[in-house]
Amino acid sequence: MQKKEEKNSIIEICPVRNVIARFGNKWAFLIILILNENKIVRFSELCRMIPDISSRVLSGTLRTLEADNLISRKVYPVVPPKVEYQLTEIGLSLVPLINMLTEWAQTNMKKIIAHREQFETNSNAE
Template structure:
């Protein structure tokens, strides 16, 4: 873990850069809970994401091998997304982060309030 700030190929930086945004986390955790999903169902389940941002996020997660896309040659075309084996291993870690956030949010909000009053 030493010298992360000097290594542009640091695995921690590289992974956090990809999954560190809320959309990636929401896509991964949603697919982890729901299993295989079609685009529109994923879009409706997440709720406040734009279709463009969901498309971009899914492509990035596919690029990293965390999500797989399967297209069926039907009319109309059917496309399904699912977590890869690697993506599945990330779900418990993200769930642990969510549990930590829920357990500590009250204190974080209080600290923010105190900080805002002082600054």
């Protein structure tokens, strides 16, 4: 039991595990970029803009981003419910870093894919 407690304490103080892992998935990055481009977006609009994400996964991702103060959520008291999302100051500070990573990926994608194919060919030959 002691080891598990120690492991949890390390996770809690490790920025990579504690913070970056929470927004470092493909959906969170995409949502952050969409909110950056559109400023304020309703839940239903996000569903349309990201057609291959389920409502459940979108809701969970938005909840995580909100919990980490990367986005803010505003609920209007109307029927049907109207919910809008936008980036917070901290979320906005993340956008240049995501853009740099995106640019790096676009620059290196062909090389990476070629290497994957070569690696796969070499692995199958063994």
